[in-house]
Amino acid sequence: MDQSFKIDDEVVDGVPVVSASGEIDVATAPPLRDRLQALTTSGKSTVVVDLLGVTFLDSTALGVLVGALKRCREAGGDLPLVIDEPRILKVFEITGLTGVFPIFENVRDAVGSVK
Amino acid sequence: MVERKTGTVSVDLSIPVQADLVVLARLAAATVASRAGFGVEDIEDLRLAVEELCLSLVGAREDGRLHLNYECEGDSITVTCIYETEGVAGGARGGDADDLSLRILDALVDEHGHADRDGRPSAWLRKRRSDAAV
Numbered sequence: 001m002d003q004s005f006k007i008d009d010e011v012v013d014g015v016p017v018v019s020a021s022g023e024i025d026v027a028t029a030p031p032l033r034d035r036l037q038a039l040t041t042s043g044k045s046t047v048v049v050d051l052l053g054v055t056f057l058d059s060t061a062l063g064v065l066v067g068a069l070k071r072c073r074e075a076g077g078d079l080p081l082v083i084d085e086p087r088i089l090k091v092f093e094i095t096g097l098t099g100v101f102p103i104f105e106n107v108r109d110a111v112g113s114v115k
Numbered sequence: 116m117v118e119r120k121t122g123t124v125s126v127d128l129s130i131p132v133q134a135d136l137v138v139l140a141r142l143a144a145a146t147v148a149s150r151a152g153f154g155v156e157d158i159e160d161l162r163l164a165v166e167e168l169c170l171s172l173v174g175a176r177e178d179g180r181l182h183l184n185y186e187c188e189g190d191s192i193t194v195t196c197i198y199e200t201e202g203v204a205g206g207a208r209g210g211d212a213d214d215l216s217l218r219i220l221d222a223l224v225d226e227h228g229h230a231d232r233d234g235r236p237s238a239w240l241r242k243r244r245s246d247a248a249v
Contacts, residue, residue, distance in 0.1 A: 026170060027134035058166045059219055063212035087159055094222035095215050 006053075007035055015111045016044050021053025024061035032061070036068040045077025048110045052082055057091050069101060078102060080110040124150070126185040132173050132198070140183055140196075141165050147185045148192055153244050160223040161242055165194055167216045168227070168238050172198040174213075190247035191225070197237040 005022035016039055020032055039047050049065065051057070069079040080102040083089050092098045104110040128143050130136045144165040148158045169181055179200030186193045220227045220240065227240040 023138075025134075025166060026137055056162070058163060059170060059212045059215040062215045066215075091163070091219065095218045097215075 004055075005031075007032060009035070012048070012107060012111045013115060015046060015048055015114055017048040017050055017107060017111065019050035019053065021055075023056035024054055024064075025056065025058045026060045029058075029060040029064045033064040033067070036064065037071075040068060040071040040075065045072055045075035046079070046114045047072060047077075048080050048082065048107060048114070050082040050107050050110075051088060052084055052107075054083075054085070054088055057088055059095075062091070062095060062097065065101070066097070078114055080104060080113055082107050082110050124185075124187045128183045128185070130181050130183070132179050132181055132200075133177055137166060137169050140169050140181065143183065143185060144192075144194060147187055151187045151192065151244070153192070154246065157242065157245050161192065161194075164220055164223045164227075164240055164242065165196075167219045168194060168196050168240050171213070171216055171220070171229070172196060172236055172238050176200070191241055191243040193239060193241045195237060195239040197232055197235050199235055 005024065005028040006020070008019045010017050010019070018035055018039070022028065024032060036047060036049070047068070049068075065079070065081070072079045082104050083092070084105045089098070089103070092101065092103065102110070102113060104113065124147065126143060126147055128139065130139050141162040144161045145158050148161050153161065173179070173181065179198060182197045182199060184195045224240045224242045227238070229236070229238045231237065
């Protein structure tokens with residue numbers, strides 16, 4: 001597993017925020033999936049995912065995020081993402097996912113959008 | 116400035132199919148592309164494309180080996196990936212990941228495709244340097 005990959009949790013103004021950093025690929029996506037599943041199955045219908053520290057992201061990671069988004073929306077919530085790195089944003093653009101996820105440049109704006 | 120090494124270069128890499136080793140496939144791609152004078156944006160595109168190429172063959176499986184060949188000729192790099200397994204090949208990840216993988220490859224490389232080689236599933240991609248003369 002990529003040693004630089006890390007997941008942190010915090011609650012900002014009552015909204016759970018999961019922050020990932022490092023490379024999210026086929027090896028590191030499962031812990032992110034498990035963390036998001038744990039939150040959504042414990043009754044959190046909205047989770048902010050902070051990807052500011054992410055340096056690489058593949059289709060496995062996108063699949064994890066899409067799965068979590070579906071669960072949040074089914075529960076009446078949402079899954080806003082925080083991205084400011086053009087390289088990461090490009091992956092969402094070429095897959096057509098910028099029109100699916102609410103995307104913000106900072107955590108404050110993402111949290112504010114769901115309060 | 117990166118000094119561009121000219122001429123044809125061919126690099127072979129064989130790795131066990133394990134999630135934490137796929138990183139080696141993209142590291143090799145970045146090294147070959149950097150040596151050939153590809154820019155940072157092209158290198159990042161190629162890294163992601165090679166990851167998706169591997170995933171398109173092995174899906175979620177963790178058995179067998181991937182044999183990769185990186186061939187740099189002129190302004191383009193061709194990456195060929197052969198999946199050698201004793202089991203039934205394929206192993207789609209299901210859900211959205213396979214469709215997303217295809218969209219990423221379509222967007223990031225000039226050509227890509229799948230073909231069987233001696234009964235073994237294989238996939239390939241070709242990417243030209245974006246600053247190459249047309």
